[in-house]
Amino acid sequence: MIGNVICQDKVDSGFLPGEGQELSHQNREFLWRLFVEIGKCWKNVKWDSSNLKSSWIDLIKAKTEFAPSYTGEYINATYVVQELIDMYGEKDAFHKLFLDNGIPSGPPTTRLAHAKKYVIDEFIKMQVLASGFKHFGGPNSNYHGYVKGSRYTLMPEVREFIESIEESK
Amino acid sequence: MKTKYDYIIVGSGVAGTTISKGLLEHDRNISILMLEAGPVVEAKTRRGWWDYITLDRTPYAYTYDLDWEAKSIGKINFITSGARVKAYGGSTMHWGAWALRFKPEDFHLYTNTGEGGDWPITYDDLEEYYCKAEEYLSVCGDDSENWTRRSKPYTMPPFKWTAADGVMVQAFRKVGIKPGKMPIARYRKCMTTGTCKYCPFGSRFSAQYVLDDLREDVRHKNFTVRPNCVVTQIICSSREKIEAIEYIDSTTGETIREHADTYIICSGSYETPKLLMKSRNSYWENGIGNDHDLLGRFIISHSMLKVRGWTPKNPEKWFQEYDFPTLMSRTYDTEEQQKKGKIFLFKNRVLPDIDIASLMIAGKTPAQIDDIVSGPMELELQAFMEEKGKFENRLQIVPGKDRFGLPRTTVNFNRTDEEIANTDDRLNIMKTVIDAMGYKIVYAKTEDPGAHHTTGTCRMGNTPAEGVTDQNLKVHDIDNLYLCSNGVFPTGSAVNPTLTLTALCMRLTDHLIAQSNGH
Numbered sequence: 001m002i003g004n005v006i007c008q009d010k011v012d013s014g015f016l017p018g019e020g021q022e023l024s025h026q027n028r029e030f031l032w033r034l035f036v037e038i039g040k041c042w043k044n045v046k047w048d049s050s051n052l053k054s055s056w057i058d059l060i061k062a063k064t065e066f067a068p069s070y071t072g073e074y075i076n077a078t079y080v081v082q083e084l085i086d087m088y089g090e091k092d093a094f095h096k097l098f099l100d101n102g103i104p105s106g107p108p109t110t111r112l113a114h115a116k117k118y119v120i121d122e123f124i125k126m127q128v129l130a131s132g133f134k135h136f137g138g139p140n141s142n143y144h145g146y147v148k149g150s151r152y153t154l155m156p157e158v159r160e161f162i163e164s165i166e167e168s169k
Numbered sequence: 170m171k172t173k174y175d176y177i178i179v180g181s182g183v184a185g186t187t188i189s190k191g192l193l194e195h196d197r198n199i200s201i202l203m204l205e206a207g208p209v210v211e212a213k214t215r216r217g218w219w220d221y222i223t224l225d226r227t228p229y230a231y232t233y234d235l236d237w238e239a240k241s242i243g244k245i246n247f248i249t250s251g252a253r254v255k256a257y258g259g260s261t262m263h264w265g266a267w268a269l270r271f272k273p274e275d276f277h278l279y280t281n282t283g284e285g286g287d288w289p290i291t292y293d294d295l296e297e298y299y300c301k302a303e304e305y306l307s308v309c310g311d312d313s314e315n316w317t318r319r320s321k322p323y324t325m326p327p328f329k330w331t332a333a334d335g336v337m338v339q340a341f342r343k344v345g346i347k348p349g350k351m352p353i354a355r356y357r358k359c360m361t362t363g364t365c366k367y368c369p370f371g372s373r374f375s376a377q378y379v380l381d382d383l384r385e386d387v388r389h390k391n392f393t394v395r396p397n398c399v400v401t402q403i404i405c406s407s408r409e410k411i412e413a414i415e416y417i418d419s420t421t422g423e424t425i426r427e428h429a430d431t432y433i434i435c436s437g438s439y440e441t442p443k444l445l446m447k448s449r450n451s452y453w454e455n456g457i458g459n460d461h462d463l464l465g466r467f468i469i470s471h472s473m474l475k476v477r478g479w480t481p482k483n484p485e486k487w488f489q490e491y492d493f494p495t496l497m498s499r500t501y502d503t504e505e506q507q508k509k510g511k512i513f514l515f516k517n518r519v520l521p522d523i524d525i526a527s528l529m530i531a532g533k534t535p536a537q538i539d540d541i542v543s544g545p546m547e548l549e550l551q552a553f554m555e556e557k558g559k560f561e562n563r564l565q566i567v568p569g570k571d572r573f574g575l576p577r578t579t580v581n582f583n584r585t586d587e588e589i590a591n592t593d594d595r596l597n598i599m600k601t602v603i604d605a606m607g608y609k610i611v612y613a614k615t616e617d618p619g620a621h622h623t624t625g626t627c628r629m630g631n632t633p634a635e636g637v638t639d640q641n642l643k644v645h646d647i648d649n650l651y652l653c654s655n656g657v658f659p660t661g662s663a664v665n666p667t668l669t670l671t672a673l674c675m676r677l678t679d680h681l682i683a684q685s686n687g688h
Contacts, residue, residue: 042535059219066216099532121530122223128526129222136525136542142490143525144363145222151328157361158490161335 001102003112006083013107016114018072023064030078032056035123037094044135045127055130059122070118077119080111174200174391176681177414177429179400179444181205182259183667184653184674185435186376186383187305191678193389200391202427203380204416206399206440206573207232207256212377213369221367228367229263232256234578238571239439243562243581245617247470252620253437255573257396258377260437260621261667263366265493266354266373268308269513269664270299272317274504278557278660282508285557286467286659289631289640296320298672303352306374306671310352316499327495328353333487334496337516337548340605346500351515353493365492398425399574400444403432403650408452411650419574431649431681438468438623438656443566443576445627445637445644445652458627458637458644465565467558467625468580469661470618474512474552474592476599477520478608483546488523501552501598502663510554510591513663514599517549547611550599554592555663556584556618558625582618589615622666624658641680642673653677 001008023031035056039045045052063070084093101116108114129145142148142158151157176192178185181203192199210229211217217228232255239249254262273292278285300321303310310323327350330338341348359372371378383389397419404426406412413426434441442464446456456464497515506512528538562582569577592615603610630636633645638657644650653674655666662669 038529042529042538044535058215059223062215062219066214098529099534101532124529125223125526126219128529133525136523136538137486137488141486141488142361142363143488144492146362148361150357151359151361152357156329158329159332159487161330161332161338163335163338 001104001110001112002088002096002100003080003083004087006079007110007112009111010109011111011114013109015068015070015118016072016076018064018069018075019067021069021071021075023060023071023074027075027078028060030081031060031074031119034077034081034120035127038098038120038124038127039132041094041098042132042135044132049127052127052130056123056126059126063122073114073118076111077115080115172428174202174427174429176201176431176433177427178203178433178435179414180259180435180437180440180654181257181376181380181394181396182435182437183261183376184670185433186258186380187671187674188433188435188653188678188681189383189392190379191675192681193383193386193392195678195682197388198391201393202429203392203394204398204400204414205257205394205396206419206436206575207254207396209257209396210254210262212258212262212367212375213371215369218364218367218369221364227263229254229256232573234571237577239578239580239620240567241582242579243583245582245584247468247580247582247620248617249439249578249580249620252623253439255571255575257394258375258380261374261376264667265365265518265665266306266667267493267665268303268306268310268352268354268668269499270317270319271660271662271664271669272499272502272504274507275660275662278507281504282557286625286628286630286635288659289629289636292317294640295669295672295676298675299668301675302668302671305675306354306668307356308352308354308668311350314347314349316349316502323352325355325357327351328355328491328493330495331487331490332485333489333521333548334516336606337496337550337602340602341498343605344601346498346514346602349497349499351494351497361491363490363492400436401447401574403434403444403448403457405448405450405452405457409646409648411647417574431651433651433653433677435653437654438626439564439578439620440575441652441654441656442564442627442637443578446566447576457650458633458647461634463628463630463637465563465626466560467628467659468562468564468582468623469556469558469625470620470622471553471661471663472556472592472618473616474554474596474599474614475517475549475616476596476603476613477547477549477611478603478606479545479547479611480606480608481545483521483543486523486542487546488521488525488542489519492518494518499664501595507555509594510556510588511663512552512554512595512598514550514552517551520549521546548606548608550602552595552599553622553663553665554595554615556588556661558628558659558661559583564626580620622655622661624655624661624666626656627652627654628659629657630659642677651677651681
């Protein structure tokens with residue numbers, strides 16, 4: 001498993017406590033940077049994910065302002081990722097974190113595993129549904145969670161099957 | 170508290186809500202007490218939606234039956250877990266909103282086949298209410314398909330077939346099956362997020378939204394909804410008259426009796442007969458309306474038939490884009506097929522299942538994900554198969570209560586050898602479609618029935634020996650007790666029951682209004 005004393009620190013598999021805490025500006029900036037790195041790794045978004053920021057802010061707000069709060073998990077993730085950057089350098093740190101982290105399967109019992117399950121994995125899901133899926137699907141595709149828009153606009157909301165008149169007879 | 174209501178309605182799902190709405194629209198001052206055993210689960214919350222997206226967790230899932238709360242004891246496993254939402258608003262919180270009409274022959278199954286039951290009403294008796302129900306639920310459909318006669322068009326145009334439907338559409342045509350577009354209850358504000366199970370915009374009909382509107386309407390001064398209130402007894406003052414309802418407020422433990430002129434039990438196909446069974450007294454020794462031991466009997470739902478096909482490549486990179494199927498067919502949902510068992514065909518709504526986020530989470534590189542997306546693909550043809558009610562297939566109460574204070578349940582469900590052979594015959598029809606697609610068949614199987622579409626447990630009939638209620642859903646021999654749930658259906662057809670239930674609710678509402686006007 002990657003990382004050192006912080007990443008491999010053993011913790012309970014339940015939510016890391018964070019009730020009553022608030023994310024600092026620094027925490028938020030760091031978490032946003034982590035989110036942007038997802039798009040850089042898989043090259044599946046444009047404009048450095050800037051067009052996804054409003055959805056990301058909505059996610060963070062919902063996850064920290066309502067119980068159970070993710071604040072403890074988010075702060076934990078900043079320490080974990082900082083240790084990886086300090087050890088491996090920025091480029092390798094994110095590569096290892098996303099693609100080669102060595103975390104065993106099962107409930108998360110280390111700080112690294114917590115960061116992966118509750119922060120990185122959820123950020124990935126959010127990124128994909130917010131438009132990251134488009135890179136992998138065909139043109140005009142839709143995806144669960146993507147707000148494609150009303151079916152009454154000119155743009156088709158999904159990739160459609162259009163039959164010829166001969167075929168439909 | 171009020172001393173006597175005009176109506177007490179037990180259950181806050183689509184039936185109780187639709188009836189309440191109709192009665193209040195007729196007279197805003199009417200007094201209705203609605204009692205719901207379950208809690209209130211908030212809809213349309215941002216946190217609820219994000220948890221659904223990131224954790225695949227819905228806020229109402231904890232109300233689903235646990236195995237020890239509803240057990241299957243027959244040879245066929247009748248699966249209750251996951252089928253019903255025991256909360257304010259009921260199961261339309263999680264339904265897929267497929268909204269199809271029964272067909273005329275579904276009302277005469279016994280006459281046509283010698284099995285199952287006959288309804289004491291016909292399709293034509295219900296047709297105008299089907300039109301109203303489609304408008305109320307905002308059903309999008311294709312009028313040109315003409316599966317059954319209708320006097321008004323659909324309220325909105327259908328959702329079109331997706332690109333991934335195309336190969337199955339063409340295969341349908343090759344084997345002589347007419348492809349159609351699934352009628353779906355979606356409002357104009359649908360934003361095609363594909364997260365219908367917890368829609369962030371409220372675009373899929375849910376009784377909860379209607380109930381919220383009714384409660385918040387300042388004109389409805391005498392409309393009261395009490396969640397967390399488990400009705401335990403229906404009290405008779407004579408054989409012909411219900412005097413009161415007794416319930417326990419789960420939050421305080423208090424036992425309370427309330428009185429009304431008319432009582433309507435809308436507690437679904439499980440709890441409606443169970444409440445009547447429990448309500449024994451000197452006038453009804455076997456339970457209210459149960460002199461002929463029909464409560465809980467004839468239980469049916471739909472078997473799900475599945476044939477899955479595989480192809481080595483997905484060059485167009487299709488994946489499933491809606492959270493509901495768009496392709497269906499009623500070619501085998503006809504009178505000619507009733508004896509062997511009608512099937513309602515539809516394409517599996519989750520395939521091709523390319524979960525891109527899961528691939529990234531598993532550490533797949535962009536190139537690996539590209540290969541997977543355009544690599545082997547599976548599609549699946551599914552079908553609901555009509556079951557025919559049998560007296561010996563039954564739902565019963567057993568000692569003990571569930572987490573919400575409702576009696577625990579057993580379901581004893583079995584099939585005949587002939588029925589099992591018929592499902593194999595239906596699967597062979599479905600296999601021809603997968604073959605015509607040029608796909609390799611991975612499996613063809615019949616799954617155990619899920620309780621989502623349970624009907625028959627307190628069915629309608631012309632006489633007390635044939636049914637628990639009459640054609641107006643009034644319990645035979647009782648002046649002021651009505652039942653309105655899927656349980657009153659004598660047959661289950663091959664399609665989802667909610668549109669038909671909604672139509673019945675509207676018909677019952679008209680009947681109650683006519684009664685109150687002295688007609």
